[in-house]
Structures are given as C-alpha cells and as structure tokens.
Amino acid sequence: MIVALALSAVVSAALGTLLLRWLWPGGGAPASRPLVAALGIGLGAGLSSILLFLWLILLGPRRAFPVVEVALLAVLAAAVYRSRRSPDLGEGRGGWLEGPARLLTPLFLLVLAAAAAAFATMLRQEPHGGWDAWMNWDMRARMIFLGGAGWRTAFAPELPWSHPDYPVLLPSLVVRAWLYAGRTTLLGPALVAATFAFAIVAVLVAALGTLRAPSQGLLAGMVLLATPFFIRHATSLYADVPLAFFFLATVVCLALDDRAGGATPRFAVLAGLSAGLAMWTKNEGLLFTACVLAGIVASGRRAGWPDTRRRLLSVGAGLLLPLLVVASFKLSLAPANDLLSTLGVERTVGRITDPTRYAAVLRAYGVQLLTFGANGLPGVVWPLAVFAVALGWQPIERRRPWARTVAVALALLLAGHFMVFVSMADELARLLASSLERLILQLWPSALFLGFMVTRTLEEVGGTEPAATSEVPRVAVH
Amino acid sequence: MSSLRSLRHCLALGAILLYAGISTARWARRAVHWPAHVGVDEVSLYERRFDQLRRALPPTGVVGYVGYPDPLAPPSDSVPSPALLHFRRYLLAQYTLAPLLLVEDTTRALVVGNFAPGAEPAPPGGFESAGEFGDGLMLFRRRRP
Numbered sequence: 175m176i177v178a179l180a181l182s183a184v185v186s187a188a189l190g191t192l193l194l195r196w197l198w199p200g201g202g203a204p205a206s207r208p209l210v211a212a213l214g215i216g217l218g219a220g221l222s223s224i225l226l227f228l229w230l231i232l233l234g235p236r237r238a239f240p241v242v243e244v245a246l247l248a249v250l251a252a253a254v255y256r257s258r259r260s261p262d263l264g265e266g267r268g269g270w271l272e273g274p275a276r277l278l279t280p281l282f283l284l285v286l287a288a289a290a291a292a293f294a295t296m297l298r299q300e301p302h303g304g305w306d307a308w309m310n311w312d313m314r315a316r317m318i319f320l321g322g323a324g325w326r327t328a329f330a331p332e333l334p335w336s337h338p339d340y341p342v343l344l345p346s347l348v349v350r351a352w353l354y355a356g357r358t359t360l361l362g363p364a365l366v367a368a369t370f371a372f373a374i375v376a377v378l379v380a381a382l383g384t385l386r387a388p389s390q391g392l393l394a395g396m397v398l399l400a401t402p403f404f405i406r407h408a409t410s411l412y413a414d415v416p417l418a419f420f421f422l423a424t425v426v427c428l429a430l431d432d433r434a435g436g437a438t439p440r441f442a443v444l445a446g447l448s449a450g451l452a453m454w455t456k457n458e459g460l461l462f463t464a465c466v467l468a469g470i471v472a473s474g475r476r477a478g479w480p481d482t483r484r485r486l487l488s489v490g491a492g493l494l495l496p497l498l499v500v501a502s503f504k505l506s507l508a509p510a511n512d513l514l515s516t517l518g519v520e521r522t523v524g525r526i527t528d529p530t531r532y533a534a535v536l537r538a539y540g541v542q543l544l545t546f547g548a549n550g551l552p553g554v555v556w557p558l559a560v561f562a563v564a565l566g567w568q569p570i571e572r573r574r575p576w577a578r579t580v581a582v583a584l585a586l587l588l589a590g591h592f593m594v595f596v597s598m599a600d601e602l603a604r605l606l607a608s609s610l611e612r613l614i615l616q617l618w619p620s621a622l623f624l625g626f627m628v629t630r631t632l633e634e635v636g637g638t639e640p641a642a643t644s645e646v647p648r649v650a651v652h
Numbered sequence: 653m654s655s656l657r658s659l660r661h662c663l664a665l666g667a668i669l670l671y672a673g674i675s676t677a678r679w680a681r682r683a684v685h686w687p688a689h690v691g692v693d694e695v696s697l698y699e700r701r702f703d704q705l706r707r708a709l710p711p712t713g714v715v716g717y718v719g720y721p722d723p724l725a726p727p728s729d730s731v732p733s734p735a736l737l738h739f740r741r742y743l744l745a746q747y748t749l750a751p752l753l754l755v756e757d758t759t760r761a762l763v764v765g766n767f768a769p770g771a772e773p774a775p776p777g778g779f780e781s782a783g784e785f786g787d788g789l790m791l792f793r794r795r796r797p
Contacts, residue, residue, distance in 0.1 A: 274665075281669070288676045291683035298687050302695035302747075309743040313750050321751035324712050332714070332755050335743070393668050400675030550674045560667035564660040635660055 190218020212376035303411025446492020469583035
C-alpha cells in the first residue's frame with residue numbers, strides 16, 4: 175500500500191513536471207530545475223485532481239483510474255521526448271553552497287528536518303486531522319470513494335454543515351490516493367497534506383533562489399517552516415495549505431512573466447492555470463483570481479496597456495480549463511453556498527451599516543497581523559521588519575510591475591475578506607476566531623515571496639554580488 | 653563602511669536565525685513526543701465504537717439519527733455547550749458511517765441512536781429496537797403497521 179501511495183505522488187508530480195518542462199520557454203528565460211520540479215509537484219496534483227473529477231463525472235469512482243492516469247503520463251512523456259523540447263533549465267543563480275548559502279543551506283536543512291519530524295508526530299497524534307478535515311473534506315472523500323454509483327450523495331443538500339458547495343480538489347486528491355492504494359487509509363489525506371506543505375516550501379526557496387539569490391530563498395524557506403501555524407495547520411488536513419500553494423505558484427509565475435518581459439505568454443498562462451486551480455481548491459480562490467486580475471489592471475500604467483492586455487489575455491487563457499471545471503461543478507453538483515444563502519438585502523444592509531462590526535474586524539485584523547507566527551517572539555513581523563530595515567529595498571525589483579500587481583492583489587484580498595466578515599458573518603466573533611488566522615496563512619507564502627523579492631540580498635549588501643544582477647536582461651524567448 | 657555592512661548583515665541574519673532557531677527547538681521538542689501507538693485519538697476511538705453497528709446497517713442510502721445530549725439542555729460545568737457537543741457527535745457519526753447519509757430525524761425506516769454509555773432510552777414513537785451495540789449505540793426499525 176505504501177508503494178501504491180508513493181506511486182500516486184510520483185505520477186502526479188511527474189505529470190506536472192513534464193508538462194512544465196514542455197511549456198517552459200527556452201532562450202534564456204529564468205529557470206532552474208528545482209523551481210520546475212517544485213512547481214510541477216503542486217500543479218501536477220491540481221491537474222490530477224481535475225482528471226479524477228472528469229473520471230468521476232464520466233464513470234464514477236471506478237478503480238481503473240490509476241491505470242488510465244499512468245497511461246496518460248506515458249503518452250505525455252513520449253510527446254515531450256518526441257518534441258525534443260528540453261530547455262536548458264540549469265540550477266538558477268549561483269550555487270546553493272557558495273557565499274552566504276554555504277552557511278544557510280545546512281541550517282535550512284536542519285529547520286526542514288525538525289519541521290518534518292514535528293509534522294509527522296502531529297499527524298500520528300491526530301491522524302484524522304482537525305474538525306473541518308473529517309467533517310468536510312475527508313467525509314466527502316469517503317462518500318465518493320465508498321459510495322459507488324451513489325457517489326453524488328457527497329454533495330447532498332442534507333449535509334449543509336459540510337459545505338457541499340466547496341470545490342473538490344482536496345477530496346478528489348484523497349480519493350485518488352485511495353484508488354491507488356485500493357482502499358481507504360489515513361495515509362491518503364496525510365500524503366496530500368505533506369505534498370502541498372513541503373512543495374510550498376520548495377517553490378518559495380527555489381523561486382527566490384532562481385530570481386534573486388539562494389541565500390534569499392533559504393532564509394524565506396526557514397521563516398515559512400518556522401511559522402508555527404503553517405506546520406500545525408498543514409497537519410490539520412484542511413484545504414488552506416493547498417490553496418496557499420496555488421496562490422504562491424500564481425505569484426511566482428507572474429514574477430517569471432515579468433522577467434521574461436513579454437517575449438512569451440507562457441508564464442502568464444501558467445499563472446492563470448494556477449489561479450484557476452486555487453478556485454478549484456476553495457471558494458476563496460475565486461476572490462483571489464479577481465484580485466489578481468484587478469492587480470494586473472492596476473499595475474497597467476507602469477507596464478503599459480499592450481503589455482497589460484497581453485497579460486490579461488494570457489492569464490485568462492490559463493484560467494479557462496479550471497474555470498470550466500469549477501463552473502460545471504457549481505452548476506451540476508454543488509448546492510447554494512451557505513454564506514451567500516444567508517444573505518438578505520435587509521440583513522446585509524444592517525450589517526454593513528453597523529460600525530461596531532467594522533471596529534471588531536479591524537481590531538481582529540490588527541491583532542492577527544501583529545502576532546501572526548508568534549513562537550516565543552511576539553510575531554514573525556518583527557524579525558522580518560529587522561531583516562528588511564537592515565538590508566533595505568532592492569530598488570529595481572520593487573518597481574517591477576509584477577510586484578505592484580501582487581501587492582495590490584494581496585491588499586485587495588485582505589480587503590475583500592474584511593468585507594466578507596463585515597457583511598456576511600452571522601456569528602462574527604466566532605467566525606473571526608476560527609477563520610482569520612487561516613486566511614492570513616493562505617497569503618503568507620505569497621507575502622513572504624513578495625517581501626524577500628523586493629528586499630536586498632545578503633550578497634548585494636555585502637558587495638559580493640552587484641545590485642544590478644537582479645536586472646535580468648529581457649531576452650527573446652520562444 | 654565595511655563595519656556598517658557587517659552590522660547590517662548580522663542584524664538581518666540574526667533576526668531570521670533567531671526566529672527560525674526558536675521554532676526549530678519547539679519542533680524538535682514536539683517530535684520527541686512520538687506516540688507509541690496510533691489510533692488512540694478521539695476520532696479513531698469514536699470510529700471503533702461504531703464497528704458493530706456499521707455491520708448492521710446498509711452500506712449506502714439514508715438513515716435517521718437521534719443523539720445526545722439534548723441540544724436544548726441548559727449548559728453545565730461538564731457540558732458547557734450541549735448543542736455543540738450534540739452536533740459534534742452527530743458529525744463524527746456521519747463521518748464514521750459514510751457513505752451512509754445520516755439525517756437528524758425519524759422519518760426513515762432505520763434510525764441510529766447514539767446515546768450516553770449505559771443509557772436505555774425508549775425507541776422513538778412508531779419504532780422498535782433492532783439491536784443494541786454497546787456503549788449507548790442502538791438501531792431502531794420502524795414498526796410494521
């Protein structure tokens with residue numbers, strides 16, 4: 175069974191990595207093998223989830239899925255081989271054992287080992303995860319996997335408390351792991367959780383290592399692994415960490431698109447695909463996608479309208495497949511959203527004109543932002559502030575359009591959640607207590623990526639690398 | 653100039669490494685508490701409680717559910733929120749018995765009774781006992797007219 179589960183992880187990761195290798199532009203576009211592999215793990219899982227959903231719609235939870243998926247992988251591998259598209263990915267900027275990274279790589283591995291050990295221990299203590307995991311995601315996975323021809327009962331309106339309108343990336347990945355294993359096992363959800371938790375760290379480290387410097391990636395990775403709620407929440411088996419992966423992948427692809435300088439639409443298409451997979455993970459992904467599109471428009475003045483239009487069209491093209499899947503799910507299977515269904519004009523107007531609700535949400539936001547990541551230190555914002563002040567901004571990176579796009583998108587997302595709390599929550603205090611930290615966590619890896627991208631590196635401050643190296647020449651890619 | 657650079661280096665590195673170091677120590681301490689046995693958590697124990705009952709139920713379909721404590725009971729020191737506890741037990745029963753759909757009513761042919769261990773409640777009106785499975789778990793069947 176362990177071998178079958180491992181195979182399920184390898185197949186989806188290979189699917190994603192092969193697809194990325196095939197799509198990745200050549201001709202000097204920013205790239206590295208670790209980044210492609212890290213992105214491939216999560217994007218592959220997302221695509222496997224869509225495949226499984228289509229399989230369910232057409233055939234139900236039939237056990238032959240793994241055979242078909244492996245066959246598809248073989249076809250893709252053959253297509254990639256025959257196309258002879260093999261961009262020179264390289265290892266990114268500089269070595270992982272040179273300069274400051276020589277000290278930081280072993281330290282990072284130490285933090286990673288401790289976090290992984292704690293992750294395994296916590297999962298062994300609570301193998302069913304937190305309340306939402308068993309009452310929602312894994313209950314739904316069980317109903318699909320064990321339900322046979324009646325698998326659609328998983329979305330029955332008789333289960334309103336289980337949010338049957340939520341997208342099904344997570345349950346479908348658990349079902350997929352069980353189809354490989356041949357039976358239900360608690361190792362299935364654990365494998366999915368571990369895949370996304372550690373793939374996020376890998377993407378963060380590899381992307382910063384590729385676009386800025388290995389030391390910057392290693393430091394950001396350490397901060398993420400050291401954020402107590404990140405590891406703790408990953409073991410709760412909720413969908414927030416997978417969602418955070420797709421947020422981060424979108425943001426990284428936007429940064430890659432900016433670096434490629436309009437010579438290829440492929441990174442923007444990948445950003446769209448990733449945002450679409452976020453929509454397929456949780457309803458919050460819909461708001462995120464809208465915020466990203468608004469962010470692209472908002473940064474349009476700096477990027478120029480032709481570039482903005484190109485980016486919007488490319489992101490839209492990437493969104494298409496997951497959007498179709500989400501729409502078909504919402505139209506054919508999902509009942510009405512429980513939050514939206516409680517909205518009435520009179521009640522909503524009453525809520526949004528109540529100043530005490532704004533004050534309560536604002537206070538909760540302030541406390542959460544200042545104390546998020548507390549681990550004995552009062553919050554992670556304080557060491558990060560010291561880091562940023564000591565090293566200073568990287569002026570070129572800070573002015574890039576993608577940085578503005580992402581900053582606007584993240585700010586809009588926080589503002590959007592703010593208004594959801596104000597206007598929709600019946601029990602405001604309870605919802606803030608149970609949700610706000612998770613919402614911050616969803617943004618956390620993306621915010622770290624943005625912050626470390628626009629902060630100078632140790633090499634730049636130490637003079638071991640000229641500051642201008644972050645100004646990658648805009649090259650013709652194809 | 654170079655000492656200023658060194659200071660900035662030290663401050664930046666020190667802040668991140670201090671934060672990461674504290675968490676790493678906490679993770680390591682957490683990992684030491686590796687449980688010798690798996691499956692002794694609340695949900696796993698709750699699942700095992702339903703093992704016998706599960707065999708007496710159809711594998712799929714819809715069954716009714718009655719549970720405890722009474723959600724309208726007044727809060728007490730031992731049960732500060734009866735409604736929440738009632739709901740949690742219902743959710744755990746649903747998770748455990750999936751893909752069977754549990755509906756909190758007595759309009760179905762079969763009704764699962766999830767009561768306090770040792771309790772002997774009367775069947776709901778129009779129902780008869782179809783089995784006792786220990787630890788407060790019962791199955792009721794609609795009485796034939």
